[in-house]
Amino acid sequence: MAAAPRRLLVVWHSFTGATRTMAETLAASAREVGGEALQVSLLHAADAGAEDVLAADAVVFATPETLASISGAMKDFFDRSYYPLLGRCDGKPYALVVCAGSDGHPTIAQLQRIATGLRLREVAEPVLVCTHAQTPEAIAAEKQVPEAELERARELGALLAAGLELGIF
Numbered sequence: 217m218a219a220a221p222r223r224l225l226v227v228w229h230s231f232t233g234a235t236r237t238m239a240e241t242l243a244a245s246a247r248e249v250g251g252e253a254l255q256v257s258l259l260h261a262a263d264a265g266a267e268d269v270l271a272a273d274a275v276v277f278a279t280p281e282t283l284a285s286i287s288g289a290m291k292d293f294f295d296r297s298y299y300p301l302l303g304r305c306d307g308k309p310y311a312l313v314v315c316a317g318s319d320g321h322p323t324i325a326q327l328q329r330i331a332t333g334l335r336l337r338e339v340a341e342p343v344l345v346c347t348h349a350q351t352p353e354a355i356a357a358e359k360q361v362p363e364a365e366l367e368r369a370r371e372l373g374a375l376l377a378a379g380l381e382l383g384i385f
C-alpha cells in the first residue's frame with residue numbers, strides 16, 4: 217500500500233499581488249517536485265485556521281509587510297490560531313516569505329517570535345522580496361515579481377517538497 221502523501225500548507229495574504237505570486241509559485245514548484253507523494257494546500261489567511269496547520273507536515277507563512285508588521289489578515293489568522301495551536305505543533309517545520317516595499321525585517325522578526333512561541337522549527341532561510349514600493353502610487357500598483365525572486369520561491373518550494381519526501385523534516 218502506498219504511504220499517505222505528506223502535506224505542505226502555504227498560508228498567504230497579499231494586497232497587490234507580490235506575496236500571492238510568490239506563494240503560488242512556491243506551491244507550483246512544490247507540487248512539481250513532490251508529485252503524488254505531496255499534497256500542497258494554498259490557503260488565503262482568512263480561510264486558514266489552526267486545524268489546517270495541525271493537518272500539515274510543514275507550513276509556509278507568506279505575508280506583505282504593512283506598518284512594520286505582518287498584514288492585518290495574517291495577524292487575524294495568528295490571533296485565531298495561536299492558542300489552539302500552542303503545545304500541539306512542537307517541532308513542525310516552517311518557512312517564511314515576506315514582501316515589503318523597502319524593509320521586511322520587522323515582519324520576519326515578528327513571525328519568528330510567533331513561531332518560537334509555538335515551538336515551530338524554521339527549516340529554511342526566510343525569503344524577503346523588496347518590491348521597491350514607497351510612494352502611494354507604487355504601493356497601490358499591482359506588483360510584477362522579477363524572475364530572480366520567482367526563482368527563490370521555486371527553490372524554497374522544491375526544498376520543502378524534497379525535505380518532506382525524503383523524511384528530512
Ligand SMILES: Cc1cc2nc3c(=O)[nH]c(=O)nc-3n(C[C@H](O)[C@H](O)[C@H](O)COP(=O)(O)O)c2cc1C
Pocket residue numbers: 229230231232233234235236279280281282283284285315316317318319320347349354355359
Ligand atoms: C498600509 C501599508 C503599509 C506598508 N508598510 C510598509 C512597511 O512598514 N515597510 C515596508 O517595507 N513596506 C511597507 N508597505 C509596502 C508593502 O509591503 C509592499 O507594497 C508590498 O509589495 C506589498 O505586498 P503585496 O503586493 O503582496 O500586497 C506598506 C504597504 C501598505 C499598503
